[in-house]
Amino acid sequence: MVDALLVLSFGGPEGPDEVRPFLENVTRGRGVPPERLDAVEEHYQHFGGVSPINARNRELIAAIRERIDLPVYFGNRNWHPMVEDTVAEMARDGVRRALVFATSAYGGYSACRQYHEDIARARKAVGDGAPQLVKLRQFFDHPLFVAANADAVRAAGLPAGARLVFTAHSVPESADATAGPPEEGGHRYSRQVTEAARLVAADLGVTDHDVVWQSRSGPPQVPWLGPDVVDHIEALHAAGVPAVTIAPVGFVSDHVEVIWDLDTEARERAEELGMGFARASTAGPDPRFADMVVELVDEHRHGRAARGLGEVPRAGCGVDGALCAPACCEPPRRPAR
Template sequence: MSDQSPAAPCSPYDALLLLSFGGPEGPDDVVPFLENVTRGRGIPRERLKEVGQHYFLFDGVSPINAQNRELLDALRKDFADHGLDLPVYWGNRNWAPYLPDTLRRLTQDGHRRVLTLATSAYASYSGCRQYRENLADALAALEAEGLTPPRVDKLRHYFNHPGFVRPMVDATLAALAELPEGVREQAHLAFTTHSIPTAAADTSGPVAGHGDGGAYVAQHLDVARLIAEAVREETGVDHPWQLVYQSRSGAPHIPWLEPDICDHLESAHGAGVPGVVMVPIGFVSDHMEVKYDLDTEATAKAADLGLPVARAATVGADPRFAAAVRELVLERAATERGRSPERCALGALGPGHDLCPVGCCPARAPRPAAAGADSPYA
């Protein structure tokens, strides 16, 4: 293909796959969805009904699918506005549209080289490796059907791309402005992300960085520092901050990352902190963990304490994030063509790897994973 072709900037890629977690879209979907999420763990259906109560508070609808549709629209608009002829597909791990169905459609539409954008910005087993395992499972299913699956690559982690960080800075400033004027300057920032087992955190990222929270904690701390510094530069106020965790779901005897956001709010109140802004840097959109664990549970805890809180928005379908995805697509495509494009990243950690190395975010049990150095579908 000539570099003068309109499709050349994306070559050798001919499609982008938005890969997400998925969520129920009605009360009847909740338990089947949770059965998909917990597949293989033997959790009784009655227990899943209990676990699903926070979905029923929202009529059984997770916001994530609607938010992914908005992101799809934003990506397609940005690509069209910049002359990129790259179709965008969407598949989920745990609910319709299911990943295998989307990959089958991609294959039947004639696509042979596919880039994947996962709606998880950081390194971890559940945020990266598990997506890659699901990709490998889906590709194996296509082969079993007699189809020749496309080659699938994954965009690098984008937690420190300006198109992810800057919208979070603006959201933090907007949330600070929501606090009562008398507590605003002394407010603390609580940067929140999904808690994971400490063992999973310690082995996140490449092997050389394993231990003491691994890449998962290091990447979140770097983003939190970037946002706090930007807020200080724009307001002249140095707000104290801490990385805290939410949405723990594991067995009580297994250590998970702490402190929990509700425990942190209680400690902050006890220390005389006049207000807190919760900044969900660990999430791409305002899905259920944000709407329930922060907007419902943590906000209720703060109300009980009499502690003013505000919650910053996630990046969602912000046009700057869509533009960042376009830049990452063009960067990866140029790299695949043997060029050395500028790799945009803020903070101390620099741009991440394109290809997950062997031993990166290792699986709980050995399973094939696509889009990495150990992929059976290279």
């Protein structure tokens, strides 16, 4: 018996005074230097201190509510509405067992395991009356997710000679190395992003494309996944590529990192180099994304068969997915000081 759905996301500030506390929540314990926080805070203030992510999530929730006969709640990891407060509200409303849709398609610590930790922390904060919460599976290769991303590229345009470049949030190489059970060789996050990009490119009929990374935030001495999207644009220009179409397949909705890193920094660098530039939208606003969420719920409620196009393993609590293994997606080890 399932009596509710919780949409669990990253969170974002909705006013200038919220930016610094939000960033401190996100980076607590990660050793991010204050000057990096200063720089990122300036990015947010450039947009009035408002991230679009909460608004996009509320739009998604409204679309889900039109499609499902369950109450739908909203909670965040890093900013209001905080998941602890939302789970307390669910308990007051009499919810006993709910499914959780986390707004990340992939495995990895921040993309998957940390959402399990968010759920456990919220249930602990509420205590004995907390509802049971079951996180839905990873969906990077779901046909509706792939189709929405492919159509977003079509809408952005892929003119002759343009290079199709997929982006996702970079993570420390050490974190990616633990992102998967040892018997699978780890690297679940980067392998899944690469597989999603392959599937979208295949839908488009594109035989050659690139996968790059963005939004690194850690200490400069710690290796992160690369190349960075701006560095890659420069390399493409040096190789004589006249234009790029950027597809943020690693993200399900716009937030400040997407619109700053891609619509500001990457676009400006391409224009400085005289390159054509187009950026595809994220999949979340596409109506098929809400359809996909309902389908994931129905895997639990009605035994609907789980659909996936990829060849890379996925995990989670769907009908076809196993619970994450004990060693899967462990937190990255912090460098010794």
